[in-house]
Amino acid sequence: MSVVHPSPTGLQPILKPQAHHAPGNFFTKYIFSTDHKIIAIQFLFTTLLMLIVGGALALAVRWQLAFPWESMPIVGPWLFSAEAGQISPEFYTMLFTMHATVMIFLVIIPILAGTFGNLLIPLMIGADDMAFPKLNMLSYWFIWPAIICFGMSFAYAGGPAAGWTAYPVLADLPQAAPGSGTAQTLWLLGVTFVGFSSMMGSINYMTTIINMRAPGMTFFRLPLTIWGLFITAILQAFALPVLTAGGFMQVTDRLLGTCFFYPSGLIINNADPTIGGGQPLLWQHLFWFYSHPAVYIMLLPVMGMISDMLSCMVRKPIFGYRPMIFSMSAIASLGFIVWGHHMFTSGMNPAVGMAFMVATMMIALPSAVKTFNWTATVWGGKVEFNTVTLNCIGFLSMFVVGGLSGIFMAAIPVDVYFHDTYFIVAHFHYVLFGATLFGVFAGIHFWFPKMFGRMMNEKLGKTHFLLTFIGANGTFFPMHFLGMQGMPRRYADPYLHGYLEHLLPMNQFMTISAILMGSAQILLFINIFYSMFFGPKAGRNPWNATTLEWTAPSPPPHGNFDEPPIVFHGPNEYAVHNGDKDFLLQTEKECEPPKPSDTEPENNTDNDQETSS
Amino acid sequence: MGKGWCLFFLFWPVAAVVSCAMAPMVGWSFPYDNAQAASNLGIRIDGLFYLILFVTAVVFVGTQAVLVYALWRGSSNRDERATYTHGNHKLELIWSIIPGVILLFLALYQMNLWADFRIKKYFPEAAVKAPIAEVTARQFEWRFRYPAIGKELQPKPQSDDLYSVNELHVPFGKPVMIQLRSEDVQHSFFLPALRIKQDALPGLQIPVWFEANKEGVYDLVCAELCGWGHYKMKAHVIVESEADYQNYLKNLTQQQFYDGLGKIAANENDSESEATEK
Numbered sequence: 001m002s003v004v005h006p007s008p009t010g011l012q013p014i015l016k017p018q019a020h021h022a023p024g025n026f027f028t029k030y031i032f033s034t035d036h037k038i039i040a041i042q043f044l045f046t047t048l049l050m051l052i053v054g055g056a057l058a059l060a061v062r063w064q065l066a067f068p069w070e071s072m073p074i075v076g077p078w079l080f081s082a083e084a085g086q087i088s089p090e091f092y093t094m095l096f097t098m099h100a101t102v103m104i105f106l107v108i109i110p111i112l113a114g115t116f117g118n119l120l121i122p123l124m125i126g127a128d129d130m131a132f133p134k135l136n137m138l139s140y141w142f143i144w145p146a147i148i149c150f151g152m153s154f155a156y157a158g159g160p161a162a163g164w165t166a167y168p169v170l171a172d173l174p175q176a177a178p179g180s181g182t183a184q185t186l187w188l189l190g191v192t193f194v195g196f197s198s199m200m201g202s203i204n205y206m207t208t209i210i211n212m213r214a215p216g217m218t219f220f221r222l223p224l225t226i227w228g229l230f231i232t233a234i235l236q237a238f239a240l241p242v243l244t245a246g247g248f249m250q251v252t253d254r255l256l257g258t259c260f261f262y263p264s265g266l267i268i269n270n271a272d273p274t275i276g277g278g279q280p281l282l283w284q285h286l287f288w289f290y291s292h293p294a295v296y297i298m299l300l301p302v303m304g305m306i307s308d309m310l311s312c313m314v315r316k317p318i319f320g321y322r323p324m325i326f327s328m329s330a331i332a333s334l335g336f337i338v339w340g341h342h343m344f345t346s347g348m349n350p351a352v353g354m355a356f357m358v359a360t361m362m363i364a365l366p367s368a369v370k371t372f373n374w375t376a377t378v379w380g381g382k383v384e385f386n387t388v389t390l391n392c393i394g395f396l397s398m399f400v401v402g403g404l405s406g407i408f409m410a411a412i413p414v415d416v417y418f419h420d421t422y423f424i425v426a427h428f429h430y431v432l433f434g435a436t437l438f439g440v441f442a443g444i445h446f447w448f449p450k451m452f453g454r455m456m457n458e459k460l461g462k463t464h465f466l467l468t469f470i471g472a473n474g475t476f477f478p479m480h481f482l483g484m485q486g487m488p489r490r491y492a493d494p495y496l497h498g499y500l501e502h503l504l505p506m507n508q509f510m511t512i513s514a515i516l517m518g519s520a521q522i523l524l525f526i527n528i529f530y531s532m533f534f535g536p537k538a539g540r541n542p543w544n545a546t547t548l549e550w551t552a553p554s555p556p557p558h559g560n561f562d563e564p565p566i567v568f569h570g571p572n573e574y575a576v577h578n579g580d581k582d583f584l585l586q587t588e589k590e591c592e593p594p595k596p597s598d599t600e601p602e603n604n605t606d607n608d609q610e611t612s613s
Numbered sequence: 614m615g616k617g618w619c620l621f622f623l624f625w626p627v628a629a630v631v632s633c634a635m636a637p638m639v640g641w642s643f644p645y646d647n648a649q650a651a652s653n654l655g656i657r658i659d660g661l662f663y664l665i666l667f668v669t670a671v672v673f674v675g676t677q678a679v680l681v682y683a684l685w686r687g688s689s690n691r692d693e694r695a696t697y698t699h700g701n702h703k704l705e706l707i708w709s710i711i712p713g714v715i716l717l718f719l720a721l722y723q724m725n726l727w728a729d730f731r732i733k734k735y736f737p738e739a740a741v742k743a744p745i746a747e748v749t750a751r752q753f754e755w756r757f758r759y760p761a762i763g764k765e766l767q768p769k770p771q772s773d774d775l776y777s778v779n780e781l782h783v784p785f786g787k788p789v790m791i792q793l794r795s796e797d798v799q800h801s802f803f804l805p806a807l808r809i810k811q812d813a814l815p816g817l818q819i820p821v822w823f824e825a826n827k828e829g830v831y832d833l834v835c836a837e838l839c840g841w842g843h844y845k846m847k848a849h850v851i852v853e854s855e856a857d858y859q860n861y862l863k864n865l866t867q868q869q870f871y872d873g874l875g876k877i878a879a880n881e882n883d884s885e886s887e888a889t890e891k
Contacts, residue, residue: 088841089841089842089844090841092841093838093840093841093843161840161841162838163838167798167799167837167838168798168799169797169798169799169815170798170799170838170839170840176797176798176840177752177798177840177841178840178841263815263816263817264816265816266796266797266815266816267751267796267797268752268797268798276816278816279816280799280814280815280816281814281817314687314695315694315695316695316696316697316698317697317698317699319698319699319700319701320699320700320701320705321699321700322700323700323705323709345801345810345811345812345836346812346814347811347812347814347817347819350727350730350731350732351732353727353731354724354727357720357723357727358717358720361716361717361719361720362713362716362717362720364712364716365709365712365713365716368672368708368709368712369705369708369709369712371676372676372705372708373700373705375676375679375680375683376700376701376704378680378683378684378687379679379683379686379687380683380686380687380690380695380696380698381683381687381690381695381696382687382690382692382694382695383615383684383687383688383690384615384688385615385618385688390618393622393680393684396680397622397625397626397677397680400673400676400677401629401673404669404672404673405669407665407668407669407716407719408662408665408666408669410719410720411661411662411665411719411723412723412727413657413658413661413723413726413727413730414658414661414662414665416658416730416808416809416810417658417662417805417808417810419810419836420801420803420810420836420837421836466621469625473625473628477629477632480633481632481636481641481642484636484641484642484643485640485641485642485643485644485805486643486644486803486805486834488803488834488835488836489836489838490838490843490844491843491844492841492843492844493844493845494844496844496845496847497832497834497847498832499644499645499805499806499832502640506641574695574697575694575695575696575697576694576697577694582693582694582695
């Protein structure tokens, strides 16, 4: 940073950006890059590749549920020639375990924190790179050992087959199941590597957001995207060590016989009956202490991104900027004390369940506030139905379903019935596919011009949305009914049980929807790769948006900004009278006051008045 | 085209509401053709479920209607600019307090039900005093150990205990309690018809009580992933009158302690040959 501009609030970046040199050759530019934008693109392509893998695993699971024990078309005979193309029960458990693992650890978490966190944090706060560019590079490269571990675990008999929750004793003792051998150890190692990657990322994000904001960029002028990513980074940094510790304990249980999670006196094939003294519940506490907040790690960044994109697409300031931040913080802090709601049936003291239940009920409140605020943002806006808008609305409508079905889960007596049935599967797919992935699709379309300097194709984008939305609802909505009828999760053949026999047609319908949804993703990939090279060129600010990244060239050069930006006001100043424009960039100082008729008397939260936080 | 998209977004909530409304008619609701829960506690759980369903349905229809209406208006907005507003404090207070009150009500409302369901202090005394069986889950079957007729269940197996596999008989119309344990990995004792579910945790013995209110044969399944054969942990709970139940125990005793010489009625009960001796 050569020129330090006077800041209107007196705020200066505390930490000078590291003076790293412009990249020289191909390797330093595209492979071992320390530039946050290139790392974001690396994360994007890696996670999209993993999305294909995770999706394929899901389709295989759905195939088994629709056509149990029938030879899988095309890949079946090639994969399992011994079983005449059939999916064996061992393989089935591996399929859903790895579907969850890949989707959670290699798709959703890294696409949000890795891709959007990397791309947007420096650009939106006006920094020229992350605080620790080399650590940033390392956080990307730590994804690969994880991918290799997960990939290698396929090679061992059965693959990891204890579910993504890896509950002991099934996951703790190599003899417990065909998939609990070396594959499970490799799985744990993979999760640990992903954990390292996330940890490096979150340290970097926190440091960058706290220390490298442009002059004038107070905390309450940060775009909500940055707030989402910031709170996520904090969650990540405090929750992840617990999972890592638990993971180490499980690895030593498996390899050294420490028995943290293994009680005495069990009779499992050829296991030593004299060892023991542990408690499987301990793992559940450690695991959910991370994995419940992880749900918000997978959601909060999207909540932030949606707020900014929706506001831009309906040309209105976000409704209730500060309540949005407070509700995100409330979700995050409550998120730390509700892990026990995954354990209502676990045998944990039932009286403790009540405290968890009240906290869980309360977490629905900030989520409701956010939903109402988004709807109010649309109210009175000017809506143009482009791909970004459609995906935002898709997010909103699916998030409502996922949020409301969460209330059933919070009510313990009802949860006891729904626990481990397809109702739960419906709930978290509405949240994690319905909400998160639609947010990600919106984000890809919205920030693509900034990443590659070209626009994506609208027709392809809309078709992709249409098919995905239809497919997603067709696949996930009937899951509520499966849950109502008491179909447990993770059953290779539910029709073996009399009361579930009649569910086959419903499962077949869902599988067809899933195939439709899966094939729709081909359009997304075509769109991305075609538009990267042949899309119409985008200017600096194709969406007429207000935040700092749109003041930089598309794509931004090394070091991002032509000159360091200065920020004068909050992030979502739309619907203003600024010459012939209806928006005010965060770097623009002057603007006619809005007509009195346009403002509401209650609203005097002028962000210009905010003092530095 | 904007209006078309509004209709598209209107279609889904409508489809959701319609399919939920017709679910009980086409058998998509609770198991066994939407039958009422086969336990009194289950009926109360269903009641709580329908209460929450009502609340969430109102919220769902409300929010979706407002969203689609806002989109509809927004897509026909020909003004130069959208409305400039940063929020409305009063409105936000209203929509924080109302859901807050409803959620708190729901939280407090169910406390009694939960206490009756799970907290041992509130269990029916008769059931706690005389657990009818010990249920042991193992890969991939259910084992049941009853005390000998007229005796009480002891924590350790006794020489005159009765055993059966994958078939649990209980009398209806009175609260019964079982002791749940696992022999190997974690399992979960799930009786969909009675709305009962409890994980069987290795190393722990967990009491579970229920009161079946009508006769019948109900599926008992495992709800916690327990290995590759998880899906085939298939058992039945047979709810019968007290007299039938005592008869069953008598037959079981005869079968199990038949010395191979005496004339014992075990031959007439071939259908129950599943009961194994241990």
